[in-house]
Amino acid sequence: MKPINRRTFSKKLSQGLAGTALVAGMPLACGMQNDKIKKKLGVALVGLGTYSTYELAPSLQETKHCQLAGIVTGSPEKEKVWAEKYNIPKENVYNYENFDRIVNNPAIDIVYVVLPNSMHADFCIRAAKAGKHVICEKPMAVSVTECDAIIQACEKANVKLSVGYRLHSEPYTQEVKRYAKEKPFGAIQYVSADAAYFSRSNPEQWRLNRKLSGGGALMNMGVYAIQSVIYGTGMNPISVKAQEFSTRPDYFKDTDETITAQFEFETGAIGNIMTSHSANINRLFVTSEKGWLELNPANNYGPLSGRTSGGKEIKFPHERQQKLQMDDFSKHILMGTTNIVPGEMGKRDMIIVEAIYQSIKEGGKTIPLDLGTMGIVS
Amino acid sequence: MKPINRRTFSKKLSQGLAGTALVAGMPLACGMQNDKIKKKLGVALVGLGTYSTYELAPSLQETKHCQLAGIVTGSPEKEKVWAEKYNIPKENVYNYENFDRIVNNPAIDIVYVVLPNSMHADFCIRAAKAGKHVICEKPMAVSVTECDAIIQACEKANVKLSVGYRLHSEPYTQEVKRYAKEKPFGAIQYVSADAAYFSRSNPEQWRLNRKLSGGGALMNMGVYAIQSVIYGTGMNPISVKAQEFSTRPDYFKDTDETITAQFEFETGAIGNIMTSHSANINRLFVTSEKGWLELNPANNYGPLSGRTSGGKEIKFPHERQQKLQMDDFSKHILMGTTNIVPGEMGKRDMIIVEAIYQSIKEGGKTIPLDLGTMGIVS
Numbered sequence: 001m002k003p004i005n006r007r008t009f010s011k012k013l014s015q016g017l018a019g020t021a022l023v024a025g026m027p028l029a030c031g032m033q034n035d036k037i038k039k040k041l042g043v044a045l046v047g048l049g050t051y052s053t054y055e056l057a058p059s060l061q062e063t064k065h066c067q068l069a070g071i072v073t074g075s076p077e078k079e080k081v082w083a084e085k086y087n088i089p090k091e092n093v094y095n096y097e098n099f100d101r102i103v104n105n106p107a108i109d110i111v112y113v114v115l116p117n118s119m120h121a122d123f124c125i126r127a128a129k130a131g132k133h134v135i136c137e138k139p140m141a142v143s144v145t146e147c148d149a150i151i152q153a154c155e156k157a158n159v160k161l162s163v164g165y166r167l168h169s170e171p172y173t174q175e176v177k178r179y180a181k182e183k184p185f186g187a188i189q190y191v192s193a194d195a196a197y198f199s200r201s202n203p204e205q206w207r208l209n210r211k212l213s214g215g216g217a218l219m220n221m222g223v224y225a226i227q228s229v230i231y232g233t234g235m236n237p238i239s240v241k242a243q244e245f246s247t248r249p250d251y252f253k254d255t256d257e258t259i260t261a262q263f264e265f266e267t268g269a270i271g272n273i274m275t276s277h278s279a280n281i282n283r284l285f286v287t288s289e290k291g292w293l294e295l296n297p298a299n300n301y302g303p304l305s306g307r308t309s310g311g312k313e314i315k316f317p318h319e320r321q322q323k324l325q326m327d328d329f330s331k332h333i334l335m336g337t338t339n340i341v342p343g344e345m346g347k348r349d350m351i352i353v354e355a356i357y358q359s360i361k362e363g364g365k366t367i368p369l370d371l372g373t374m375g376i377v378s
Numbered sequence: 379m380k381p382i383n384r385r386t387f388s389k390k391l392s393q394g395l396a397g398t399a400l401v402a403g404m405p406l407a408c409g410m411q412n413d414k415i416k417k418k419l420g421v422a423l424v425g426l427g428t429y430s431t432y433e434l435a436p437s438l439q440e441t442k443h444c445q446l447a448g449i450v451t452g453s454p455e456k457e458k459v460w461a462e463k464y465n466i467p468k469e470n471v472y473n474y475e476n477f478d479r480i481v482n483n484p485a486i487d488i489v490y491v492v493l494p495n496s497m498h499a500d501f502c503i504r505a506a507k508a509g510k511h512v513i514c515e516k517p518m519a520v521s522v523t524e525c526d527a528i529i530q531a532c533e534k535a536n537v538k539l540s541v542g543y544r545l546h547s548e549p550y551t552q553e554v555k556r557y558a559k560e561k562p563f564g565a566i567q568y569v570s571a572d573a574a575y576f577s578r579s580n581p582e583q584w585r586l587n588r589k590l591s592g593g594g595a596l597m598n599m600g601v602y603a604i605q606s607v608i609y610g611t612g613m614n615p616i617s618v619k620a621q622e623f624s625t626r627p628d629y630f631k632d633t634d635e636t637i638t639a640q641f642e643f644e645t646g647a648i649g650n651i652m653t654s655h656s657a658n659i660n661r662l663f664v665t666s667e668k669g670w671l672e673l674n675p676a677n678n679y680g681p682l683s684g685r686t687s688g689g690k691e692i693k694f695p696h697e698r699q700q701k702l703q704m705d706d707f708s709k710h711i712l713m714g715t716t717n718i719v720p721g722e723m724g725k726r727d728m729i730i731v732e733a734i735y736q737s738i739k740e741g742g743k744t745i746p747l748d749l750g751t752m753g754i755v756s
Contacts, residue, residue, distance in 0.1 A: 192572060241621050262638050264625075268625030268626065274648070276648070280665055281568055287658055292659065296672075364619065364741060365742075
């Protein structure tokens with residue numbers, strides 16, 4: 001495809017090329033000149049752990065609107081392996097100290113922060129200051145205050161911000177959202193969501209260290225369960241009560257093992273979630289006046305599976321969720337489509353996380369939530 | 379089949395006739411002489427409401443080891459309709475005042491009490507005093523104290539006692555119990571059980587009147603959810619926390635509308651239940667180390683439906699659950715088979731119900747339970 005410059009862009013758009021990969025209206029803060037056109041946005045992954053290695057990097061080989069262009073790692077060994085495997089030029093490789101030099105690198109448009117939770121805010125803010133668009137892995141941060149700081153930094157720098165909620169881009173979750181919106185079974189009455197896996201590996205992992213993770217099961221799988229009751233009903237909850245359970249305190253010295261929570265919605269619907277590092281379960285069940293819908297699995301990397309009352313199977317072709325997610329965010333940047341996972345959504349979930357921990361601290365007390373439509377993207 | 383008397387009974391037994399319908403070892407308290415043999419035990423239904431009309435009476439047309447022989451009703455109109463429809467002789471028709479005369483009626487062996495919950499204890503005790511075996515509809519009573527009184531009355535009268543938990547006799551529930559026992563998927567980690575329906579009919583119904591029902595959703599569908607976590611794990615819980623939700627206080631003036639509760643088990647497994655009169659849901663989900671099992675519906679009158687991880691469908695021929703239940707109890711009486719739903723099971727569930735109400739009253743506090751293996755029948 002012949003490169004398109006700013007002058008020809010409007011014309012091309014009117015010719016129906018909006019869906020192809022091109023760069024338009026990129027803020028100058030991005031570090032590239034507007035007339036310099038790329039087919040795909042360059043993504044730098046910050047933190048090369050399991051998720052980057054087995055999910056994000058392979059997904060970025062399949063994306064249409066962005067590609068793996070840079071890495072940020074504290075490990076010289078990973079630097080070498082990744083640079084070779086993904087053909088990443090030396091100038092696109094950073095460590096945590098020299099990361100801020102990324103401001104001068106026009107090859108990087110998006111910084112995806114995949115570090116332990118407590119480091120999200122720092123690196124997201126630095127990425128924004130460097131003029132890069134930001135994807136912050138979930139949970140967005142370890143506090144609402146940090147979420148606010150990230151959002152403000154991105155606004156100030158005029159860069160786009162998203163959170164690593166990959167499910168909003170994949171069709172099973174979109175079908176759940178469609179049911180919540182169109183209500184083919186009538187009013188939604190109850191959503192049950194369980195997001196948990198049994199952890200028994202390395203007790204030194206950062207997820208078990210509150211300083212790094214900010215919390216246990218709730219901060220890890222729990223946010224998926226919270227998301228489930230919200231997109232399962234199409235509403236934010238108006239209150240939450242929560243309970244904590246501990247059966248392996250030797251392993252979970254520092255973080256929550258199992259949490260249940262109940263949500264009230266203004267329509268009278270109830271949400272009931274469980275999240276745990278001591279059980280294998282991954283389910284979303286939405287029941288309405290005249291029928292129900294179920295995903296199981298509901299929020300792992302897929303293939304997901306679903307069905308409704310009346311024996312209907314919910315079935316879509318499987319694609320890497322992260323591929324869809326990063327392409328959606330790239331289209332938001334490139335073509336001005338809706339940001340389906342804005343920073344506000346991550347902040348809203350952190351408000352709920354903090355309310356859940358508060359409820360537990362106060363013996364299961366009902367914590368009112370005043371979220372309005374915060375983070376709801378229809 | 380030629381009648382069998384006491385002298386020929388042992389011989390017939392050794393010839394393999396134990397599975398046929400016969401009467402042996404009936405206590406004299408039953409009102410019949412031991413040598414007078416019946417093919418089927420006579421059942422009297424006390425209370426001719428919806429459940430008797432549409433479930434129990436039709437089931438008693440299909441039972442092998444018992445049959446509808448008598449009725450107890452306060453309605454002369456129902457007397458007439460039932461007597462005609464089911465060919466019930468005048469001497470087997472009672473009202474609530476003359477009910478105790480049933481002591482002299484050898485046609486009645488079992489009294490099934492299907493009255494509003496608050497009347498269970500009174501009529502079960504009177505039935506026991508009349509020397510009749512007793513089936514008490516669930517929930518067993520409105521307090522543990524009443525459960526104890528029923529159990530003691532039956533022990534004193536040397537009559538058998540069961541509770542109307544029809545599911546223990548049907549194959550889907552038995553399959554859940556088999557999984558809990560044999561653990562083909564390894565240790566059970568989590569059971570989620572939701573038992574609820576949306577009630578909007580007659581606001582004058584007894585279920586909405588605490589004096590008659592003893593409570594709302596929890597006393598009605600809730601005991602199924604409690605049962606589910608117990609037979610789903612094969613264990614009694616060691617603690618419970620609970621929460622209550624209200625969205626239609628005008629309709630639920632007097633009884634609980636929606637309750638959630640969480641159970642701990644000594645193995646570390648967790649149970650999470652929801653019961654409601656404001657949602658349609660009827661599910662049991664059991665997850666273990668290596669797989670899961672699900673029934674949906676799990677506890678309505680069927681046909682039930684189930685599946686496991688790995689895509690296996692759980693499928694059994696459908697029969698009326700109440701037919702199986704009443705035949706099982708009759709076999710217990712006639713042939714000394716295990717009483718799979720003893721009075722203790724109903725009492726245990728009432729202990730849990732009281733603990734749930736207590737937890738709610740105390741703001742969601744954890745209530746310890748010391749049940750041992752009470753009511754567990756393997």
